[in-house]
Structures are given as structure tokens and as C-alpha cells.
Amino acid sequence: MIYIAGIDSSIAKRVIDIGLGEGTMRSTLSAIFFTIVLGFIISGCQSSHKVLPSTKQNVLFQYSTLDALLQGAYDGNMSCGELKDNGDFGLGTFNALDGEMIVMDGQIYQVASDGVARVMDDSIKIPFATVAYFEADQTVALKQSMDCSELKTYIDDVLPAKNITYGIKIKGLFSYIKTRSVPRQTKPYPLLVDVIKTQPTFEFFQQRGTIVGFRLPEYIGEVNVAGYHFHFLTQDKKAGGHVLECQVKDVIIEIDYMSNWQILLPTT
């Protein structure tokens, strides 16, 4: 284990891991120095308040499918601007599989393979994302320390049903959180299962931030990620990624019940 001091103390270590997530065999291959980019890329990606049409409330919207992504369909035709018309909260990725997407408060962030979070322009295209207009139906304050696995069981126990879809927002202090991102790919695209064999991972300690994600039913095949799928953004919005492990310390869990699920399938 090699610890690298960065400008942002929240990113304490970066390693190259093998494996998709918790429970898969991982081995540290090398440690690579990285630079924290000071400041965000200035973009035209400003959020604006809209009166929502009633049909967009309580709707889980997804563009394309996990199946397509697993098969290497990393280029989509939807823009970040179009995605934001369908939700202000969520997660996904960008064309060429260029990093992890976090949608929070109407802004779209990319955590690229350098571990840095940037606001993305409305013109950027995406191959896969899941978003919603987040409105908490249930709020739980959790001051107990627990790891991601215990956290999921804890949330399962407070949900009214297992067969609908939920938006999950977890905000507060994490004593530990480990994320990954995926590096931008070049054609011919490798399969996702091969890409993540060398995924860069990031560890955070005593970090404030927000997990955005969803809990989808187990019966959904490869339409989307079944069960919990979490992305993370630090409080200062400078880092984050796809959550691999976590230890919550003092968080507020907000749950949005979503019974209307809309899937836009790319035709190309």
C-alpha cells in the first residue's frame, strides 16, 4: 500500500485495482501519482429552476440499458442537456466510457480516471444514465457506524416494498469510502468486464459528501443494475466515483419512492 499526499487531503490514496466491486478479487498493481486540477472547467452547464410537469415526478428515467453497456456500446446520442430534462439527480457515464457520472442538484459531474470531479457541459454525449427529479418520501438520520453491506440491509428494512424502484441520497460524514472510475476508452471498445480489470480506485477517510444512487428490484435482468448502485461526490465537489466500499458515520438517508420507470432505448 502506497499513500500519496495530494493537494486535496480527501483523496488519500489511489491504486489500480482488479475487480468490479466488493467481494471480487482485487490486487494492487501499481500506484500512480496524480494532480488535482484546481477549479472546475467553466461550462455553460448552469442549472435552472423549472416547474416540473406532473408526469416527471415520481419517475425513474434511464437512457439505454446495462446490457448495452456490458456489450461495449459506449457511445450514445443523448446529451447532458437532454438528460437534465429528465431529472436533477442520478448517475451514469459518458461517451467512450469517460468516467463516472454524478447528477446532483441539477448539475452533471464527471469523475474521470484521474479522480477529479468536473462539471460537464450540456453538449457532452452519454451512452447510459439513470436520473430522477428527487423528492424524499422518507428521511432517516443514521448516527450509527456501519459498512456498505450493513447500510444496504438497514435501508432494505425501512423500505415499504422490494418490488419498486427507489432513489437513494445519503449525505453526511463517511469514516471511509472507496470509489473507482473508468478510463476513457478507444475503439475498438473492450467489454466493460475487461475495462474494470484495471480500474483506478480512490480512498477517502473522514470525508463529508453525498452518495447518489438507486435501489432497483432483483428481477430486472440486465435492464439496469439490480439492487443498490451508488456513486459518490465529496462535499467540496472535487472528487468521487462509483462506490466500492464505505463506512458511514453520521449521515442522513433520503429515499424517493418511484413507481414509474421510463426507459429510452437507443435504436442504433
Next chain:
Amino acid sequence: MIYIAGIDSSIAKRVIDIGLGEGTMRSTLSAIFFTIVLGFIISGCQSSHKVLPSTKQNVLFQYSTLDALLQGAYDGNMSCGELKDNGDFGLGTFNALDGEMIVMDGQIYQVASDGVARVMDDSIKIPFATVAYFEADQTVALKQSMDCSELKTYIDDVLPAKNITYGIKIKGLFSYIKTRSVPRQTKPYPLLVDVIKTQPTFEFFQQRGTIVGFRLPEYIGEVNVAGYHFHFLTQDKKAGGHVLECQVKDVIIEIDYMSNWQILLPTT
């Protein structure tokens, strides 16, 4: 094999079969006499022309999931009237699993376990259905005789992609078609897999009519029926059911490409 003469010659034989569909072991247990009800139940279920909002075109709408139905959730809260607000074409079932649903030209038909098709009232509730506003994107005239399995391969070969959803309408002359229905259940509801062990089946020879159905991608788990799912209604709209076997003779195949898939998940 016992052949029973009915008022409607299109229903030539009714047997009790074991098995879900083609390829499963079936054995004839008994033959039961039945009566053809002369005329439909008069209902307030009249279709009306509406100018569709653009968002409803190219949309596959489903209420609840196959998973829920497989688990015995046979009572839903959606009415036939509400279902018709989401499509004029499709299939499903009714509360208490009371027969097979065919939605055609804005009318909702039930083929109950007596094999008779009836127009259903807007107030009738349903647990599961898939509908769309059908508009053919592709039309194929098929004068060649082929069975259901060959027909599916034939349609597969003309589709532009396998990863989106399609509405399929097949109208014309069938040299043979075998359907089933499901009998109305009483609580405590048995699982669907047990219900269909004694499903009534119906055979038609040299029958004119229409298959309504869908082709959904293979990756969808138990969200809905993966692959092809066909229901049938005779030309005189007096009989039909869930298609188990067929031999087409001279038909027009209409295919509606649907890239927007909306799933309304019951919360109870």
C-alpha cells in the same frame, strides 16, 4: 381426442392441457363441453378517438411486471379505462387472473376459460398488461406457410435491432392456431406455474384472425415476457387466447418499433 361441435366452427376442440406453451409436455386429461355465448356483453367500454400527445407515440407501456404475476399478485388497481389511456393495442390479464386480455383497435377483450371473447367494461381492474398506440413502422406480407417457431425466426430476420421493443400485429389466415386461457382464481392465489398446469386450451383450423403481441429483448429478466408474446383474437372477435402454437398461411405482419418503454409499478 374428442371433437366437440360448437355454434362457432372456429372453436373445434377444447382440451385440458398441462404445460405453459410449446415444447412442454402436455397430456389431454379430459374434454369438457362448453357453450358459445351468443353476442358480447354490452358494456360502456366504447373506444373514442383522441389526438395523441406526442409522448404516447412510440411508447410501450406496461402496468406491473411479469415477476409480480409469477408470484401470484393477481389483483391490481388499474382499470381497463385507465389502461386504454396508454394504448389501443396489446395484451394482459384481469384481476383474479380471469382470462387472457387482447387489446385491439382501442377495445379490450377478455378470453375467459370458457374460450369465449367478450368486450370488457372500463371499470374492470387488471393486475398486468402491456399496451401501445400501434403504428406500423414496417409491414411484411407473408404468403408462405410456417409454424410459430419459423415465424419468429422470420420476424427476427427483418427487425432492425434485437435490443429494442416491438409491437407485432399478424392479421390474416391461420391454417392452425392453438391458444390457452387461464381460469379465474380464488384466494389464497396459487402461483402462476401451478395455475397453468390445468389450463384450458383451444384449437382453430383455417381461422381468420389477428395475433397481437410484442417482442421484447432477452435481457429483461422478469420485468416482462422476454422474446415473443402473442395473444390471438378471431376475425369475428368471439374467441382467442394466449398463443401456444400456430401455422400461418397468408398473413400481413405489421411491426411497430418502440424505443420508449414505460413501466408503472404497483406500490401495493
